[in-house]
Amino acid sequence: MLKHSEQLELPIADPYFFLPRMVIDHLERIEKLSSRHPVNVLVTGKQGCGKSTLVRQFAAHYNRPMSTFQVGLLSEPGQLFGDERLRNGETFYQEFLFPKAITTPKCVIHLEEINRPEHPKALNELYSVLSEDRSIWIDELGLVKVAEGVVFFASLNEGAEFTGLDPLDAALQDRFYTIQMEYLPxxxxxxxxxxxxxxxxxxxxxxxxxxxxxxxxxxxxxxxxxxxxxxxxxxxxxxxxxxxxxxxxxxxxxxxxxxxxxxxxxxxxxxxxxxxxxxxx
Ligand SMILES: Nc1ncnc2c1ncn2[C@@H]1O[C@H](COP(=O)(O)OP(=O)(O)OP(=O)(O)O)[C@@H](O)[C@H]1O
Ligand SMILES: [Mg+2]
Missing domain, CATH: 1.10.8 (Helicase, Ruva Protein; domain 3)
Known part of the structure; x- marks a missing residue:
């Protein structure tokens, strides 16, 4: 049986990744802040402007494990944590990587396309781990608590902003620092x-x-x-x-x-x- 941290990737740094000095300094402050409490960062920008690379680079630079989740693929609530499986005629609960990642200290968690879950309610459980209580009750797992030093990065393609119609969207957005990525000079x-x-x-x-x-x-x-x-x-x-x-x-x-x-x-x-x-x- 693998330990949780062994299933999580330790990304390798991109030696040629350029960011504005201001953003590099901001990321350093995020690193410091995260030792006080988990931090959420929203990265916005056009397609292919380096959002995913920024998240990987942050993890690589600060030597943190990392895991990426496609929020855009979530089609029902509960899907991030695990599901019922059948083995030898018996059902059991298969825990997924998400609860492992958020309970791993200093883990970087990349939530891609946070604005586009297939099912609007799929964001509900994310809301719990991103908001102040930083924990969620899952019947099969008990209380799942976000570990120390965890940083959540959510990325969002420009032009496809939060709808603003769903109060959850606004409440979520309220809990994020924001980095706006531009194409390079x-x-x-x-x-x-x-x-x-x-x-x-x-x-x-x-x-x-x-x-x-x-x-x-x-x-x-x-x-x-x-x-x-x-x-x-x-x-x-x-x-x-x-x-x-x-x-x-x-x-x-x-x-x-x-x-x-x-x-x-x-x-x-x-x-x-x-x-x-x-x-x-
Ligand atoms: N600032 C940069 N410095 C160096 N390489 C960059 C930079 N921005 C983007 N790239 C390169 O461009 C490619 C696309 O970057 P990346 O996948 O991070 O973009 P993205 O914003 O996540 O794209 P998408 O919107 O499709 O998810 C990668 O090969 C990346 O290394
Ligand atoms: Mg990307």
């Missing part, structure tokens, strides 16, 4: 592309010229996440040209992309790869 994103994907400085600058033009395109702004710019860089690192890397990474039409490239004075003739000739694969 040019120089930092350039470092990420060079360090993580291994592209040259010139390649990174070119990717960012295209990506920035797409993000700022007045006609039809394309949300290009850091994850996406990294995907483009990775394709280039294995030999693809800028145009094909972009086409295969983003859902952007060839025409829209070509007009962006032309407006940036890239020579289209330089781009390899043709979609006009068909060959056997």
């Amino acid at each position: 040019w120089e930092a994103e350039k470092q990420v592309l060079m360090l993580k994907a291994g592209v040259s400085e010139e390649q990174a600058d070119n990717i960012l010229r295209v990506v920035t033009a797409l993000r700022e395109n007045p006609q039809q702004s394309v949300a290009v996440s850091t994850r996406h710019s990294l995907m483009i860089a990775e394709l280039m690192a294995v030999g693809a040209g800028l145009k094909e890397s972009t086409i295969f990474s983003l859902q952007v039409s060839k025409d829209a992309l070509e007009s962006v490239l032309v407006s940036l004075h890239f020579e289209l003739g330089d781009f390899s790869g043709s979609s006009d000739t068909y060959e056997l694969f």
Whole structure:
């Protein structure tokens, strides 16, 4: 039988994760605060802007075990704690990882998509562990108490905020510190592309010229996440040209992309790869 802490992951630090100084300082204060009482932090931001990585990095940096739960998948109350199972014709209660995680001292608990449970009542039991009493009675388990030093991170994709209609939403939100993640500024994103994907400085600058033009395109702004710019860089690192890397990474039409490239004075003739000739694969 594994001990609880052995089932929980000790994440490995991302050596190339950039955050604003202010956020790094804030995380240090969260670490200190958590020795007084458990703390809740809500991380908001667009898709692929580093929310999950921030949570992992916090756990790795402070050497904490970590566990992630998809709140968006919860379809009925009670689902986080355990359920009835059948073995050799007899039913027994199978305890899940969530009660183990919250009773593990210093555990980092990442609640993904907290705004989108499939069943609205599924948040009720979370509410108990996130609010001041920090404990919940589960018939099969008894009183489950949040351990010392636990930090809850909830993440939320921007644009999909709490509805505000359900009083539970407001009450939940009231109990969180908030970190708003933004996409990185040019120089930092350039470092990420060079360090993580291994592209040259010139390649990174070119990717960012295209990506920035797409993000700022007045006609039809394309949300290009850091994850996406990294995907483009990775394709280039294995030999693809800028145009094909972009086409295969983003859902952007060839025409829209070509007009962006032309407006940036890239020579289209330089781009390899043709979609006009068909060959056997
Ligand atoms: N600030 C950053 N520094 C370095 N890498 C970053 C940064 N932000 C994002 N990345 C990289 O971009 C990718 C996506 O990041 P991550 O999965 O953390 O985003 P997310 O906000 O959780 O996305 P989603 O909204 O899809 O859950 C990862 O490979 C991550 O390492
Ligand atoms: Mg994520």
